[in-house]
Amino acid sequence: MIDKLYKIEQVSNITGLTKRAIRYYEDLDLIRPRRTESAYRLYTEEDIERIKRIVSLKESLAFNLAEIKQTLELEQEVENILFDGTASLATINSHIEMIRRQINLIEEKVGQLLATRKKFEDLLIRLRSLEEKIREEEAK
Amino acid sequence: MIDKLYKIEQVSNITGLTKRAIRYYEDLDLIRPRRTESAYRLYTEEDIERIKRIVSLKESLAFNLAEIKQTLELEQEVENILFDGTASLATINSHIEMIRRQINLIEEKVGQLLATRKKFEDLLIRLRSLEEKIREEEAK
DNA sequence: TTTATGCTTAACCTTGACGTTAATGTTAAT
DNA sequence: ATTAACATTAACGTCAAGGTTAAGCATAAA
Structure with missing residues (x-):
């Protein structure tokens, strides 16, 4: 191939x-x-x-203002539910589900970012050892 | 106040x-x-x-295409430096510095995302205990 | 009381990241 | 040989997220 x-x-x-x-x-x-x-x-x-x-x-990035609005609204709704404490099981469970989705989304983004970080950390390590090598050579 | x-x-x-x-x-x-x-x-x-x-x-998000381009270019440059192995100490150190900055930037974004995730996890826990409470009440 | 500074709405401008359409060329299959 | 399904460039459109400017009130300080 x-x-x-x-x-x-x-x-x-x-x-x-x-x-x-x-x-x-x-x-x-x-x-x-x-x-x-x-x-x-x-x-x-x-x-x-x-x-x-x-x-x-x-x-790994993109959260536009519309998405931010939804996020904040979800938070607000859940806080209201917790505050008055009289919601139905259906309501509670649907909100649990929505929060779970948000968390998954965030987890994905974090994963992307960590992968990118790892790439750079590897490069950093290799650059440092090249630096040392060159420093030694210059010392001769 | x-x-x-x-x-x-x-x-x-x-x-x-x-x-x-x-x-x-x-x-x-x-x-x-x-x-x-x-x-x-x-x-x-x-x-x-x-x-x-x-x-x-x-x-916590925003990486536009211009930034992506820079990121990829930096990676490429470093790979070239590692490949031919004859760079000056100054060149190497400046690239080490640039990579460090990239890593810091990523770290910040990850931090933002983790803070947001924590918010949602707290809400999730509280919703679950509310759910249990309501379930118990309904059982009576 | 005037002057500077800050506020308001309204309207148009800009930039990034594409979508869409048009006019036309290329290639593969029947 | 023709047609279908690809490809090309060019140009205009769109949408989000604001920037900028204008015309006119509001308010604080000199």
Whole structure:
């Protein structure tokens, strides 16, 4: 399997991005696929990995104001339920469910961020040992 | 200190948001300050806490494409340095510094997210005990 | 009392991150 | 050989999240 190449629609299916988004990332110089003679974009596995990282970095984030509003509203509702204490089991259970979903969402984001952090920590360790090596060489 | 009230500029200074942003959040119904007779907005401490939570929820996220690009570029540069192994100490140290900054940034975001998760976990626990209480009462 | 500063609404402007459409070229299958 | 299903660029549209400007009240200090 040496260097299989993909066209944009395949890449779109693999990554979940639209073709428009993929081309847009190229405009921003985030990726640089090669081209066929007739100018079709061709993506390597590496390109695709890179796109997946972009997606993951984006997803680890995004909470827009509408989502923030929902989050705050959910909190408020639950506090009201706890305060007056007379809610039905159905109401309570549906709110338990909603909170669980929020927590899962947060957990996912945290996971993405920790993966990114790990990447950088690895690089940091390797850079430090390179630094030491060079320092030793200079000492000679 | 019973219920001190703040005008919008003070709130802007306290929260770091522009007045425009604060008014915009009101348009979106994220906050509802009271008004003076001459229609000046008046914010309670509670309002301000709420605004701070909004800011924190927003910040815990946001990585735009430009930032993603920088991140990927930094990674690439470091990998090149590690690969050819002949960089100067100055180069290495400056890259160590940049990576450290990235890690700190990620750490901050993770911190925000974990604080939010804790809020929800507390609510979840309290909801569950309310549920049990109600279940017991219904059993009678 | 004037002046500076701050507040209000309203309306238009901007930027990022794409969506959509149009006009046209390429390739694969029948 | 034609058609269907892909691809290309270019250009305009859209939506969120504000920025900016204008025109006019409100209020505090000199």
